[in-house]
Amino acid sequence: MSEHEVIPVSMARRRIAAAIIAMLVLATAAVLVVQWAQAKQAPSASGVETASPPALAGPRIVFRNTAIGDSYGLVAAVPLQDPGAKRTLSALACDRVDASPTRTVCLRTVRGVLSKFEAVELGADGSVRQRALPGIPSRTRISPDERLVATTSFVSGHSYATIGFSTETVITDAEGASSGNLEDFTLLIDGARITAADRNIWGVTFTDDGRTFYATAATGGRNWLVHGDLEARTLTAIREGVECPSLSPDGTRIGFKSVSTDDAAAWGVSVLDLVDGTVVELPIEGSVDDQVAWLDDETLLYGMPREGEPGDSDIWAVAADGGSAPRILIEHGWSPAVVRR
Missing domain, CATH: 1.20.5 (Single alpha-helices involved in coiled-coils or other helix-helix interfaces)
Structure with missing residues (x-):
């Protein structure tokens, strides 16, 4: 041309x-x-059949290790009576973890060209059960009798602060049978059945009867603490303004995420007395996006990101009565779970 x-x-x-x-x-x-x-x-999430929980037995705190390095994201444990001791690491990489005397539940992202999400249940006898999650791992809890496991994942969105997020929460039993999405349970608020398409359920915490639980239900931009019944397949609202509940070991109080009175854009931590209905807001600075765990009947644990250190966090302890300032209990940790026996 x-x-x-x-x-x-x-x-x-x-x-x-x-x-x-x-x-x-x-x-x-x-x-x-x-x-x-x-x-x-990233830490490998493959080969889970040969991975195991931390070898540490007996009373312990299990958590996700966030110390930057080759062991980042691996499940770790320290003795319950000596949280400052050297941590024991497993070969299992998790985003969220919960543990009981004979079970460990890991919600994880299997990274690759096309990432996928899984829930992995490990038994002390070496048994492994895996199932797919529909989205990003968010919350998991094991019931006190160890027969039930709750998992929450984001189907859309990646934060409870995101407008229009959607979750899926299911409860499975020891045989692997599923409750199905808890959104399909009958939701009752002030005696009226709520069928709005925007309802979401997340943050399960179990009672000790093997049947009932508490969780958060949201619809219309409002959140409620609900009491769930697996047999009746109902969720009954008992108080507004409660997110990610955690039932105390003695069953009398709920620790939960609450909108901070000092900063409406931040989450604080409060404690609800189920007997008299009183609420105590705890003296926490910063925003807590975690489902708290009870160290004992008097102390709560939660994860808090390290300022200026992306990806790293610490596990803090705070008195449930609000009588003392929070303190770091475990450095470089997230998603604490307390095993008491």
Whole structure:
């Protein structure tokens, strides 16, 4: 073609389109390479059949290790009576973890070119049960009798502060039978059945009867503490303004996320007395996006991100009566679970 030859408009458009497609292909390839590299650097979530919980037995605190390095994200444990002791690490990488004397539940992201999400249940006898999660891991709890496991994952969105988020929460028994999505249970608020499409249920905490539980129900931009019944398949609202409840060992109080009175954009931690209905807001600075755990009947644990250190966090302890300031109990930790025997 000579320098004076005119290129038809249609041909020029085809060349431009081809160039754009080539650029998109290269960009996509670059993204896939980066994701692959990140997956190679992240703790492996494969080979769970040979992974095991921390070897530490007896009373302990189990948590996700967040110390930057090769063991980042692995499940760890320290003795309950000596939380400052050297942590014991497992080979299991988790986003969220809960533990009981004979079971460990791990919610994890299996990273790769196309990431997937799983719940893994490990028994002290070496048994392993895996099932797919529909989205990003969020919460998990084991019942006191160890027969029930609750899991919550984000189907859309990735935070409870996100407008329009959607969750799926299910409860499975020791044989693997599922309750189905708790959103399908009958939700009762002030005696009226709520069928709004925007309802979400999350943050289960079990009682000790093997049947009932507490959780958060949300609809219309409002949250309620609900009392759930697995046999009746009902969720009955008992108090507004409660998120991510955690029942105390003696069954008399609920620790929960609450909107801070000092900062409406932040979550604090409060304690509800189920007997007289009083609420104590605890003296916590910063925003707590965690489902608290009870160290004992007088102390709550929660994870708090380290300021200026992305990806790292600490486990804090605070008196349930609000009588003392919080303190760091375990450095470089997240998602604490307390095993008392």
